[in-house]
Amino acid sequence: MDNLQLHLETALSAxxxxxxxxxxxxxxxxxxxxWHILLSCWKYFPLVLPLQLLLDWYPMGxxxxxxxLNVRGKPAWVLMELLSPSTLLYSxxxxxxxxxxxxxSHVWLTTLYLMHYFHRALLSPLRNPAMADMHIVIAVAMGAFNLLNGxxxxxxxxxxxxxxxxxxxMIALGSAMFLAGLWGNVYHEEVLRDIRRETAGSEKKVDDGETVVSEEGRVYKIPxxxxxxxxxxxxxFSEWIEWTGFMIAGGGPANFVPAAIFLVNEIATMGPRALQGRRWYLKKFGDKAPVRKAVVPGLL
Incomplete structure (x- = not known):
């Protein structure tokens, strides 16, 4: 008992x-x-873009x-995503x-932000039938990104x-864009989620030309x-529409500077991931893969 009390006092002191x-x-x-120092540093985050393109390493999903060094995908995702709304509210x-x-207007912008992360941090992972393990480096990096942004x-x-x-x-236009982007994000994630449900436990049902089985036994289909x-x-792409709308609803890039930096940073880190994902689809499905852009219809 004395040892427990000593450990507790040490922890409280620390x-x-x-x-x-x-x-x-x-x-x-x-x-x-x-805060100004944070923004001055945060705007240089896009320098990771060439590094991501060069490494082509993203061990998750x-x-x-x-x-x-892998950690469980679902709990890691929930914890690192909850950092963003938590630090936002604390700040x-x-x-x-x-x-x-x-x-x-600030209450409304806060509400929009929390709406996104209620889906991203809770509803989306909890509705997923399963989530692949992720490397701890990815979990820590994404957690740090969310903490700084929030x-x-x-x-x-x-x-x-x-x-x-x-x-x-501007508030009306930005809010409409945000809600449209959120709907698009939810809709397209549900398409992918339906594939996971459909292919759960169906490793041997590979007969339609649009299904492949990974070395780990996971089943993938063309969405x-x-x-x-x-x-x-x-x-x-839908998420980028969301945060563009969020920035506009806050007065645009010249006024809502942190939201503008966030949008650029998201594109900088998600863009290489999308290009990597397109290469993955082409490699897995070969000539069965439809001709599609990576992330922006008709452009990228």
Whole structure:
């Protein structure tokens, strides 16, 4: 019992020290000065694009591989995605300049953000029949991305930025784009989810020319429906539409700077992944693979 109490006191002391360090250095809560430093660094994230193209390494999902450093796909996905809305809310309500009542436009932008992550972090993975293991490096990198992004946007919404002067037409247009993109994201992910349900346990039913079995025994089919007729990753494209709308609803790139950086960063990291995914489909399905772009219909 004495040992347990000693361990508990040690843990609480370490927690108090860490909290004091973060507070004294203006990290949590984030000071305006450090927020500007974060944005200055965050805008250079697209430099990972050539690195991703060069490495062509993304061990998760359909391109996952066996490794001692793998973690369970579904719980890892939920935890790393929940970092984004969690840090957003913390950054809003811990902002030292936060008004007593957030402007209605900020409440609406926060609602849109939480809608996306309610689907992405909870509904989507929980509805998936299964999720492949992912490499711990990918899980940590994605978790860090979500933490930084939630902090940058949350601090803006909490008082370091303002959408109060955004014209109603921009809010309406941006919101419509966001909701349309969210619907497209949900719809196309459901197409992929239906394939997983259909092929679950059907390793020997490979007779239609559009089905392959991986070395690990997972079954894949060519997706059809919606924008899959034009590209291999319409769920990515739909998500880019979402965040473009989000940025517009907050006043556009010149005003809602963190949202603009987020959009560019998403394209920078998801674009190479989409190109890799297109190569994967072409390799797996050969001449059975339809002619489609990777992610943007008619363009990329």
């Amino acid at each position: 927690l108090h020290t860490a909290r004091a360090f973060l507070s004294d250095n203006g990290i949590a809560p984030l000071t305006l000065k450090n 359909k391109t996952s591989s066996v490794s001692l 809003i309500y811990s902002n030292p300049t936060r008004p007593l009542a957030l402007p209605r 902090t940058a946007i949350g601090a803006w919404l909490g008082g370091y930025g303002s959408a109060e002067e955004t014209p109603s037409w 059809h429906g919606g924008l899959f007729a034009y590209c291999w990753h319409p769920h990515y």
